[in-house]
Amino acid sequence: MGGNIAIVSDRIAWEERELIRSADAFGLHIEWVDDGALCLGDPDAASLADYDAVLVRSRSYTRGGLLANIAEASRIPTLNSAAAINACENKLVLRDLLRTAGLPVPDFRLVLSRRDFEKALRELPLPLVLKPVFGGMGKRVTLLRDADTAQSVYDYVEDLGHAFEQACLVEPYLEGGSVRCLVVGRELVAAARFTSGGTDWRNNAALGNRTESVAHDPEVAKLVDGVVDVLGPGIYGIDLFGTPSGFVVNEVNHAPGFRGVASVTGADIPSAVARYVREVVG
Structure with a gap:
């Protein structure tokens, strides 16, 4: 039975510290590996040869999927799967997958040019949110209150972004906060409501917003099950509005931060993750 796990992140x-601390109780040895120093490509993947599985927690919205793809090609179990990470990294792909599966997502328009943007402003009522297709942690998400x-x-x-960064979504502004659901495997381990604090309107755990625990809600549980049906079992932060x-x-994070959810709910998320990793590596 294997138990040597790499946390691949920047x-x-x-x-990551809590995951490493919790590992011993589950017969695992987890250590950090710099996601910018793997030099993958050789089918034997020498830099990962000593590991039984890779837990991808890259915060970059390009590195995670690339590393998972090539690690899987080298026959190294990857959490989450490359397919799931690639879907989560691309908000457009994710929403298309979820909508095709019959799950509710916000109305949106893909914006690739000024013409796209102006048409979106005509089709959707203000206020609107402009967000990058590739990105997370609330960065570059902008509230548009007037034309x-x-x-x-x-x-x-248009002027500062490269083509990759110019791909955006425009969607209606949904007030009232968001619910972050921490999923491990197929289990909803904890859920918390985030509402904007101070002068920052964004509802994002990474921004230190106000947080409160969310009791069991059948609607939330049903949506979480639906997302996992689409992406497969894994470790996710699912954001609902x-x-x-x-x-x-709204979004699914493939490498979710969970300090805020853990602190307000009391859930032992690191142990849940370690237990799941133990099951995956056998």
Whole structure:
């Protein structure tokens, strides 16, 4: 039975330290591996040869999927799967997968140009949210309250972003906070509601928003099950927004931060992850 696990990420944060600390109780040895120093490509993957599985926690929205793809090609079990990570890294692909499966997602428009952007402004009522297709942690997500400001904001997207960064989604602004669901395997381990704090309107755990525990909700549980049916079992942070007609799935994070959820719910998320990794590696 294997138990030597690599956490592949760009840095060690609170979550990685807690995962490493919890590993011994489950017969695992987990250590950090710099995601920028693997030099993968050789089918024998020498830099990962000593590991029984790879836990991909790269915060980069390009590195994670690339590393998972090539690790899987070298026959190294990867958590999450390369397919799941690639879907989570691309908000457009993820929403298409979820919507095709019949899961509710916010209305949106793909914006690749100024013409796209202006058409989106005509089709969707203000206020709107402009967000990059590739990105996370609330970065570069902008609230557009009026059309004049919107045009000025898009100047920055158009002039400062490379083609990769210019791919954006425009969607209605949904008030009322978000629910972050921490999933391990197929289990909903904990859920917490995030609402914006201070002058920052964004509901994102990485921004230190106000947090409260969420009791069991059958609607939330059903949506979580649906997302896992689409992506496969794994370790996810699933973000839901409430609307008058029910929750919608906004995003799924393949390398979720969970300090805020753990602190407000008391859930032992690191142990849940270690237990799941133990089951996967056998």
